[in-house]
Amino acid sequence: MRHGLGLLALACATLGAALAHATVIGPSMVEDAAVLGEGFPAKLSDFGFFRDAARQKPDEFVFPYALNTPLWSDGADKLRFVYVPEGTQLEADGEGLLRFPVGSAIIKTFAFGEGADRRLIETRVLLHRANGWVALPYRWNAEQTEATLALAGGRIDLTTPAGEAISYAIPNKNQCKTCHSIDNKVVPIGPKARNLSPAWLGQMAKQGVLDTVPAVTQHLPVWAARKARDPAEPLARAYLDVNCAHCHQPGGGASNSGLDLRWEQRDTHAFGIGKRPVAAGRGAGEYDFAIVAGHPDESILLYRMASSEPGIAMPELGKASVDREGVAMVRRWISEMRR
Amino acid sequence: MNRLALAALLLASAAPLAAETHRVEAGEGGGTRLQETLILAAPGDVIELAEGRFALTDGLSLDVDGVTVRGAGMDKTVLDFTGQQGAGEGLLVTSDNVTLRDFAVENPKGDGIKSKGADMIVYSGIRVEWTGGPKATNGAYGIYPVESTGVLVTNSKVSGASDAGIYVGQSRDITVSENIVTYNVAGIEIENSRNALVTNNIASKNTGGLLVFDLPGLPVMGGGNVILRENIVSDNDTPNFAPPGNIVASVRRGTGVLVMANDGVLIEGNAFENNPTAHVMVIAYTQPFEDARYNPYARNVIVGPNAFGRGGDDPQLDGKEQLLEAFGGALPPVLWDGIEEDGNGLKIAPGVTGWTLNLTKSGQSLAEAQPGPLMLTPLEKWEFPEVGAPAALEARLK
Numbered sequence: 001m002r003h004g005l006g007l008l009a010l011a012c013a014t015l016g017a018a019l020a021h022a023t024v025i026g027p028s029m030v031e032d033a034a035v036l037g038e039g040f041p042a043k044l045s046d047f048g049f050f051r052d053a054a055r056q057k058p059d060e061f062v063f064p065y066a067l068n069t070p071l072w073s074d075g076a077d078k079l080r081f082v083y084v085p086e087g088t089q090l091e092a093d094g095e096g097l098l099r100f101p102v103g104s105a106i107i108k109t110f111a112f113g114e115g116a117d118r119r120l121i122e123t124r125v126l127l128h129r130a131n132g133w134v135a136l137p138y139r140w141n142a143e144q145t146e147a148t149l150a151l152a153g154g155r156i157d158l159t160t161p162a163g164e165a166i167s168y169a170i171p172n173k174n175q176c177k178t179c180h181s182i183d184n185k186v187v188p189i190g191p192k193a194r195n196l197s198p199a200w201l202g203q204m205a206k207q208g209v210l211d212t213v214p215a216v217t218q219h220l221p222v223w224a225a226r227k228a229r230d231p232a233e234p235l236a237r238a239y240l241d242v243n244c245a246h247c248h249q250p251g252g253g254a255s256n257s258g259l260d261l262r263w264e265q266r267d268t269h270a271f272g273i274g275k276r277p278v279a280a281g282r283g284a285g286e287y288d289f290a291i292v293a294g295h296p297d298e299s300i301l302l303y304r305m306a307s308s309e310p311g312i313a314m315p316e317l318g319k320a321s322v323d324r325e326g327v328a329m330v331r332r333w334i335s336e337m338r339r
Numbered sequence: 340m341n342r343l344a345l346a347a348l349l350l351a352s353a354a355p356l357a358a359e360t361h362r363v364e365a366g367e368g369g370g371t372r373l374q375e376t377l378i379l380a381a382p383g384d385v386i387e388l389a390e391g392r393f394a395l396t397d398g399l400s401l402d403v404d405g406v407t408v409r410g411a412g413m414d415k416t417v418l419d420f421t422g423q424q425g426a427g428e429g430l431l432v433t434s435d436n437v438t439l440r441d442f443a444v445e446n447p448k449g450d451g452i453k454s455k456g457a458d459m460i461v462y463s464g465i466r467v468e469w470t471g472g473p474k475a476t477n478g479a480y481g482i483y484p485v486e487s488t489g490v491l492v493t494n495s496k497v498s499g500a501s502d503a504g505i506y507v508g509q510s511r512d513i514t515v516s517e518n519i520v521t522y523n524v525a526g527i528e529i530e531n532s533r534n535a536l537v538t539n540n541i542a543s544k545n546t547g548g549l550l551v552f553d554l555p556g557l558p559v560m561g562g563g564n565v566i567l568r569e570n571i572v573s574d575n576d577t578p579n580f581a582p583p584g585n586i587v588a589s590v591r592r593g594t595g596v597l598v599m600a601n602d603g604v605l606i607e608g609n610a611f612e613n614n615p616t617a618h619v620m621v622i623a624y625t626q627p628f629e630d631a632r633y634n635p636y637a638r639n640v641i642v643g644p645n646a647f648g649r650g651g652d653d654p655q656l657d658g659k660e661q662l663l664e665a666f667g668g669a670l671p672p673v674l675w676d677g678i679e680e681d682g683n684g685l686k687i688a689p690g691v692t693g694w695t696l697n698l699t700k701s702g703q704s705l706a707e708a709q710p711g712p713l714m715l716t717p718l719e720k721w722e723f724p725e726v727g728a729p730a731a732l733e734a735r736l737k
Contacts, residue, residue, distance in 0.1 A: 151374075152375040155397075155424070169425045172400070173378050175400060177402060177433075256508060256558065258558055269556065274629075276586070279483075279508065280479070281478060281479020284583070284585050286582065286584060287584045300584065309448075310449060316449070317426060
């Protein structure tokens, strides 16, 4: 039995026609033509992903999710959703990226501020079309009533939760791809089974949105739930996987660096220990190696994470300030390494 | 005529859409308009940049095959990145069959123009310049094609790069011709690449003029079949201003040509003048490495006939005074570390003179050097493969 209308039908069958008026699960309002068509819809509302976009209340077929360890973007709050059209399913693929059917979409809204002060800044959509994924950025208006296509990206002055005034960059369409690409094809990054909670995976499978609950040896740690004495290695490796490995892996945007920061990479040289820079330029600072075990202050990787200056700062896109908590975790991991 | 109307006209014949030309003016919002045009271009389109300065706050990128981006001239159309706030380079190209010509990129915070996995690319009449002169805070590479097959860089100028002015990395079938590279740490660098022709360039006032490297630990290795022919390599005496940690930070001020760990390099017909450390230096990779795929030796390096002028007279080398005294005031033009694999190291044409450190293994300390004159039997003739970019790239500029 399929989710959505299928569940509604099931409810009707078991509980009788008396419940047929149930509107808990109604027909989807998503415009599949906007998701699947060739064009770039001008407004976020053209997709119909949200019943109430300003409050980020999604359509019935648009499912919120969270990542155990999320990408850090100047401290933005992120509201994540997947749209899975009626009659289709996500498919598990081991602990890696879930397989998305054509016609599905991934939606991520970036917001700053708490409670009533929350401002939606941008919503990025990844559309799975017949000939591949397309990534588009939408910028929210000041009235918070609509987000419009920002093909060329844009900048907005804001203050981060850490209190820093920054010029926040909305990526342009090509920059979306800079991160979301393997072998020059656009791909999703976040929804890997290992970075999703077992509870969410179970719920999705139960609703029929996901074909089966994938077996995962080790889920990435839940970053927000970490405690001071938790071992640094899994947290740091998860952080690097999520924040860096979309480029720093074979086939990724920074493949030519030879640095591979994926969670599953076990070769210590490949993930930076004793690895010399290749094309780092002044990003190398005064240092010789990506990571010097036991010496965070001699490690290029940490030097670049701790910078917000273009040409030095890593990641190159999506950050205007420094993630102090991320830096602290990677620092602890490198410090604790035996030489 | 707009594309849709044209499409309707052409529908009957089912011919492909004709390429359009999009003109982008400089001035207010120019950066945004240019980026939008780069995104919305269709394969085959021409993007024409008007004369003037485009002030950019973010990196630009192109991901559409077959697009030509053409300015009004390298001194007339300027993409000015002085106020850049984000991205790792000025312009990033990730699509194939792209032609970039006749515009300038000034003061990018990172690299100038990078093309990655962008096959069959042409750079022609491009200027990349850090206008404050040589500084460690300048970006690393001016023109930076990497992981590409079919690369032509021609008629361009790069100045001020804190690594290499023109850097071709992990690529194949390359021609770098008729460029002027000045005040960079390395003028032109061919790294981990095969089948490269570097010809008719002027490399002057860099720390090192022309570099041919093979480095370990990269996805693409096995660099070789490189020809350096008929270049002018002069006055490369700018003190090294590369940030420490980068491989080029080890380049000695005053190096004309540096070959490090490569298989098949031919150096012929060049004019060398006033490179105070060495006109030509041929060495093995100097640092420890763990990569089993890597060969650290300089193999099959041929120094053919070249015009060697004054040089080697103020070398940035330990024991400089004794060396100069021993060699009569100036070192001979070719410096070899003496390290070779199976007797397959350096070869010279008749009349080429040099000196050797007489080292024997890769990574050996310079303190163990036993300098002496180069005593090699000259080659009367040799065979070397024809290399370079596919002719179609040059033809595109006609």
